[in-house]
Amino acid sequence: MAQVATDSAMVALGELNLPNRLLLGPGPCNVDPRVLLSSAAPQLGHLDPVLLKIMEETAALLRWMFQTNNEMTLCVSGSGFSGAEAVLTNLLEEGDTILVGNVGYFSGQIAEISRRAGAHVVNLPVEWGQPMEAAQLERAFQEYPHAKIFATVIAETSTGLHQPLADLERVTHAHNALFVVDAVCGLGGIPINVDEMKIDACYSGSQKCLGALPGLAPVTLNERAVQAIQNRRKPVQSYYLDLQLLNRYWNGDHFYHHTICSNLIYGMREALRIAMEEGLEARWARHQLHGDALKAGIEALGLKIYTQPGCALPVLTAVYLPEQANELAIRQQLLSEYDIEISGGLGQLKGRLLRIGMMGYNANRKSVDTLLAALEHVLPRCGVQVTPGAALAAADKVYHSR
Ligand SMILES: Cc1ncc(COP(=O)(O)O)c(C=O)c1O
Known part of the structure; x- marks a missing residue:
């Protein structure tokens, strides 16, 4: 039988006593104190006119x-x-048929979600770490000319790939299909211009380059995608995720759909305000700079970047470990000795990769230098010999070259 805690034992638990982590994995990342402070403001009801106005502003941002x-x-x-x-x-x-540009773990999840939605999924596998070529997509459309959607990921967090989209978009639209892009990791850190890139539907996450708290997923759909939803033969099976109902709540007559968390919305609005103060171009350049400095430091440590050169994301660096390295020990020591969280490989790359995020509020020189210094200390104890001082010097060179 389960043990039931006594009242006195529960009181004795005391207050939360949390470590102060530097979150340098693929998200969540630490948020600007302004985001935390705004999230601590008093709650509002989900239909309060003040909250509805804040939601309207958040949608505009x-x-x-x-x-x-x-x-x-x-x-x-x-x-x-x-x-x-x-x-x-x-x-x-x-x-319905969906073609999935399967360039890593997260694009694989697009296939999984689509399969569960009853679609006929055509997986277009690409060797991990390499980008998908338009010719592969063209061949798939020849075979499945009535495919409704082509979907892939712009920032594949499992491999550090920055997938070029322009040619894939051209092929998709030449075959009259919808172009759907996962931007969970990229939005706010790399150039994503939904209208210019002719993306029909795009979704993201709050806790990465946007610099907000986890728990919200920004989505945007154009007229074509909305039409496709309106033309459905049957209503969408999920009430909670019904985008037409959600759109009425957010952008229409504000009818009650679900109880939204006002505090998460305050945080998202503040994160977007911070991004606007910085400016998009400056924000993308900042992510590029610190991503480049990190990569230079990693290479100076004698480690390899996993992703194909020219297609590596600035916001997520995938580091390929030598055979003798103990990936788990590296991450555990960074966490226990330095309070730094980074991540390991997913799926077929489990145990072989370190995945390091430079995202949002954390994309700065202090993060880069702190992590490189800690790695220099930890790596030799985990099977990887390094040249002392080389990593910080290499990063410094990048900072001085711009
Ligand atoms: C590219 C990509 N897509 C989807 C997800 C899933 O996001 P979440 O864990 O917030 O549900 C992630 C999370 O890391 C991601 O990196």
């Missing part, structure tokens, strides 16, 4: 962040995958 005029722009209440589920389950119906 999101349109700016996505660089879109799409009316259907909102946050799904949930993490990045809730945005994926919302977009895919609203666009797909039983028997």
Whole structure:
């Protein structure tokens, strides 16, 4: 039988006593204190006119962040995958065909979500770490000319790949399909201009380069995508993720759909305000600079970047470990001795990669230098010999070259 805690034992638990981590994994990342402070403001009811106004402002800021005029722009209440589920389950119906540019773990999840939505999924596998070529997509459309959607990930967090989209978009639209992009990791850190890039539906997450707290998934859909939803034969199976209902709550008559967390919205609004103060171009350049400095330091440590040169993300660096390295020990020592969290490989790369994020508020020189110094100390104890001082010197060189 389960043990029931006594009242006195529960009181004795005391207050939370939390470590102060530097979150340098693939997200969540630390947020600006302004985001935390704004999230601590008094709650509002989910239909309070003041909150509805704040949501309206947040949607407008999101349109700016996505660089879109799409009316259907909102946050799904949930993490990045809730945005994926919302977009895919609203666009797909039983028997529809979706082509998936499977360039890593997260694009693989697009296939999984689509399969569960009853779609016929055509996986277009690409060797991990390398980008998908348009010719592969063209061949798939020849075989499946009635495919409704092509979907892939712009920032594949499992491999550090920055997937070029322009050619894939051209092929997709030449075959009259919808172009769907996962931007969970990229939005706010790399150039994503939804309208200019002709993305029909795009979803993201709050806790990465946007610099907000986890728990919200920004999504945006253009007229074509909205039409596809309106033309469904059957209503979308999920009430909670029904984008037409969510859009009424966010951008329409504000009818009650679900109880949104006002405090998460305050935090998202503040994170977007901070981004606007910085400016998009400056923000992308900042992520590029610190990503480059980190990579230079990593290479000076004698380690390899996993991703194909020319296609590596600035915001997420995937480091390929030599055979003798103990990946788990590296991460555990960084966490216990330095309070630094980084991540390991997923799926087929488990145990072989370190995944390091330079995202949002954390994309700065202090993060780069702190991590490189800690790695220099930890790596030799985990099977990797390093040249003392080389990493920080290499990063410094990048900082002085710009
Ligand atoms: C590219 C990508 N897509 C989707 C997700 C899923 O997001 P979440 O964990 O917030 O549900 C992640 C999370 O790391 C991601 O990096």
